Amino acid sequence: xxxxxIGEKIKAGVVFSRNMAEPKWFKWKERKIDVISTNFIxxxxxxxxxxxxxxxxxxxxxxxxxxxxxxxxWRLEKTGEKS
Amino acid sequence: xxxxxRKIILVDMNAYFASVEQASNPELRGKAIVICGDGRTxxxxxxxxxxxxxxxxxxxxxxxxxxxxxxxxVIGNLDKYVDVSLRIHKIMLEYTDQVxxxxxxxxxxxxxxxxxxxxxxxxxxxGIKKKIKEQIGITCSAGVAPNKVVAKxxxxxxxxxxxxxxxxxxxxxxxxxxPVEKLQGVGIGARLSEKFRLMGINTARxxxxxxxxxLKARFGVMGAFYKNVGLGRDSSRVKKYSEQAxxxxxxxxxxxxxxxxxxxxxRSYLLMLCEKTAARLRGYKLTGRTVxxxxxxxxxxxxxxxxxxxxxxxxxxxxxxxxWKIFERVLPLKKAVRLLGVGxxxxxxxxxxxxxxxxxxxxxxxxxxxxxxxxxxxxxxVKPSSVIIAQKHGILGRCGIISTRLIK
Numbered sequence: 001x002x003x004x005x006i007g008e009k010i011k012a013g014v015v016f017s018r019n020m021a022e023p024k025w026f027k028w029k030e031r032k033i034d035v036i037s038t039n040f041i042x043x044x045x046x047x048x049x050x051x052x053x054x055x056x057x058x059x060x061x062x063x064x065x066x067x068x069x070x071x072x073x074w075r076l077e078k079t080g081e082k083s
Numbered sequence: 084x085x086x087x088x089r090k091i092i093l094v095d096m097n098a099y100f101a102s103v104e105q106a107s108n109p110e111l112r113g114k115a116i117v118i119c120g121d122g123r124t125x126x127x128x129x130x131x132x133x134x135x136x137x138x139x140x141x142x143x144x145x146x147x148x149x150x151x152x153x154x155x156x157v158i159g160n161l162d163k164y165v166d167v168s169l170r171i172h173k174i175m176l177e178y179t180d181q182v183x184x185x186x187x188x189x190x191x192x193x194x195x196x197x198x199x200x201x202x203x204x205x206x207x208x209x210g211i212k213k214k215i216k217e218q219i220g221i222t223c224s225a226g227v228a229p230n231k232v233v234a235k236x237x238x239x240x241x242x243x244x245x246x247x248x249x250x251x252x253x254x255x256x257x258x259x260x261x262p263v264e265k266l267q268g269v270g271i272g273a274r275l276s277e278k279f280r281l282m283g284i285n286t287a288r289x290x291x292x293x294x295x296x297x298l299k300a301r302f303g304v305m306g307a308f309y310k311n312v313g314l315g316r317d318s319s320r321v322k323k324y325s326e327q328a329x330x331x332x333x334x335x336x337x338x339x340x341x342x343x344x345x346x347x348x349x350r351s352y353l354l355m356l357c358e359k360t361a362a363r364l365r366g367y368k369l370t371g372r373t374v375x376x377x378x379x380x381x382x383x384x385x386x387x388x389x390x391x392x393x394x395x396x397x398x399x400x401x402x403x404x405x406x407w408k409i410f411e412r413v414l415p416l417k418k419a420v421r422l423l424g425v426g427x428x429x430x431x432x433x434x435x436x437x438x439x440x441x442x443x444x445x446x447x448x449x450x451x452x453x454x455x456x457x458x459x460x461x462x463x464x465v466k467p468s469s470v471i472i473a474q475k476h477g478i479l480g481r482c483g484i485i486s487t488r489l490i491k
Contacts, residue, residue, distance in 0.1 A: 003157070040107035040220070044162040053163070055107040062108045080110060 003062075003080045012065065012074040023054055023065055028076050033058045053077070087251040090204035091321060092192040093226045093234040094175065094211055097243035099188035101130035103167050104157045106220035115151050118159045119144060120338055127159055131243055167219060174214045176324060178207050183322040189238075191231055193321035205248055212246065232269045232317035233257065239268065258315035259288035266290075269312055287313045333367065334375070334426020335359050342381040342419035349420050353406055356425045358399035364427060370395035371427035374405035378413060379422035386413050395431050402427055 012026040020041075025034045040055040049070035056063050062080035067073070096102065100118040105111045115133035117126045126147050129138040136151035147154050168187050175182045178201060181193040192211075198204045208225040215223055224245040226237025233254055237247040249257045263276040266287060271279075282301075284290050290313030298306030311317060335356045343349065353376075364371060375389040388409040396402075406425045 037109075039109055040103075042163045042166040044166065057109055062110050080108060 003078050005078055006076045008076050010065070010074050010076045012067075014067075021052065021067065023056060023074075026063075026065060026074065026076065033060060033063070035063075087229045088195070089193065089229050090195045090198050091228055091231055091234040092194060092204060092208050092211075093185075093228075093231065093238040094171075094190050094192070094208070094215075094223050095225070095235075095238045095242075096171070096188035096215075096221060096223045098128055098130050098134070099221070100128045100159055100164055101133075101157075102221040103164055103219075104160075105130060107163070111155065111157065114155055115153065116155045116157050117144070117147050119156050120159060125338075129154075170219060171215055172324065174218065175211055178211070180323050180325070181321045182324040184324070189235075191234065191321045205246070208246055212244075229254065230315070230317040231319055231321065232312055233315045235269055236261065236265070239265075254315040255291075258313065259286065259291065261287040263287070263290065266312060270308060271312060275309075287315070289313070291315075331430065332375075332426050332428035333360055333364050333369070333371070333430070334424060335363075336377065336422060336424030338422045339420065342421045344416050344419050346414075346416070349410070349423065350407070352423055353410065353425065354399070354403050356423060357403040357406055360425055360427060361397055361399040361402050364397040364430075369430045369432055370397045371431070372396075372429040373427065374402050374409070375426050375428065376406045376409040377422075377424035378410065378420055379424075380418035381421050382418060383421075384418065388412060391429065395429075397427075 006028075008028065010026045010028050013024045015022045015024055022038055023035050025032055027033070035056045035058050037057045038054055039057060042053050044051045044053065046068070049068050052067045052069065054065045054067070056065060060079075063076060064078040066075045066077050068075070101116055104116065104118065105114075111130075113132060114130070115136060115138070116130045117133055117138060118128045119126060126138060126140055126142045126144065128140055129147070133147070133151060133154050136154070138147045138150050138154065144156055147156075164187060168184075172182060172184065172190065175190055175192055179192055179194050179197045183191040185191055192207070194201075194204050194207050198207060201207045201210065204227050208227050212223055212225055215221060222244040224238045224242045224247075226234040226240070226247050226249070228234040228237050228249040229251045233249050237249045237257070238245070240247050263271065263279045263285060264273075267273060267276060279285070279290065284293055290309060293310060293313070295307065295310055298310055300306070302309060337352060337356060339348070339352060372393070372395050373389055373391040375387065377385060377387045379385050390405040390409055392405070402425065
């Protein structure tokens with residue numbers, strides 16, 4: 001598989017529980033993509049903002065989402081979509 | 084407390100970067116993957132599945148593909164690995180504050196004073212391995228021994244997912260049969276082990292039994308150190324997590340997306356690296372006097388040089404001026420440039436020197452303003468205009484510095 005850099009804003013549906021955020025679906029290019037599992041979460045810093053990154057699996061393949069805790073913006077950073 | 088009564092653990096993550104990527108993406112699990120930089124590539128690390136094909140760190144991607152045509156290259160993400168490392172440190176800090184970060188994927192722990200709380204050092208090592216596996220999803224190897232040298236070699240002896248214990252009375256039995264090549268990583272590098280071989284020192288036992296006077300004559304004060312390594316003796320302590328190693332130099336390097344003879348492109352990248360270095364230096368509240376430059380050409384030949392000023396500074400312009408002066412020694416270019424590295428050393432703490440001349444004062448003020456904006460909106464949101472040339476040539480995310488987000 002190959003991973004493609006995207007870097008686009010998306011809408012995301014998220015469940016907040018046990019002090020964690022878990023994306024459940026997101027909309028990209030007019031497609032609603034349901035998240036099957038969140039595989040990995042990590043933090044980075046961009047300027048003065050803390051970003052939460054999520055590696056998730058969905059039917060279409062693998063996706064990396066990010067959530068900017070300052071702007072409250074969700075982005076689709078990368079995809080590893082199955083051909 | 085005698086040295087032999089210490090309980091030291093070395094935790095070494097297995098194929099760390101590759102393991103993190105496989106934990107992150109289930110599609111990569113069980114597959115031969117290599118971690119590379121963006122663009123063209125040197126293998127930074129390979130998964131255990133890839134290593135079975137002979138793929139090693141330092142190979143080019145084409146070389147790796149020749150050994151394993153279906154190997155999957157994954158672009159490395161240092162921010163991710165650093166964050167995961169910090170989470171691993173938190174696990175270790177649950178047991179003791181004597182956690183010394185040896186590298187991004189290795190830590191020493193001294194559990195001598197706390198092992199009784201956890202049922203022994205081996206239980207602590209096993210507990211750390213289990214928590215890392217459960218919380219992060221990756222494996223590590225651990226070595227438990229009376230000192231750091233033996234603990235490190237013990238951890239290395241079983242990978243992946245090993246737990247090796249060397250009791251004080253087992254140290255010689257463990258160390259002596261090791262070939263000198265196996266002593267790499269504890270102060271004996273590849274070249275030194277070659278020298279030992281030429282001297283007839285083939286194993287740790289040979290090194291331990293070598294005449295101390297002979298080793299001193301050959302290696303100076305390090306002779307005694309090497310003899311102790313052979314004996315499995317080491318009295319160095321494990322630092323506390325809160326102890327920070329002093330910064331001795333700050334630098335950045337970058338592999339260009341393609342080899343180039345274009346001086347304007349080289350200049351642009353060099354300026355970018357200098358600005359990045361200077362920003363970090365200012366962040367540490369340090370200044371420096373010696374700038375060093377490394378250039379790797381397309382045929383992998385390396386040129387390096389350094390220049391030192393009498394006074395300290397920490398502006399991108401200041402670093403660039405010296406770096407460019409060094410670079411001019413290789414002009415006109417006979418070979419294309421592949422990689423640039425720049426750094427500054429001879430560091431001093433405290434505020435920057437107050438310049439007498441107005442133009443230098445302006446540059447200082449400008450640097451301070453740039454730092455403030457870049458800190459808020461992202462590294463190099465504000466950048467010298469000549470850096471834009473590097474952007475057009477193909478700036479790479481792993482330089483990690485170009486923010487494409489606009490100030491709104």
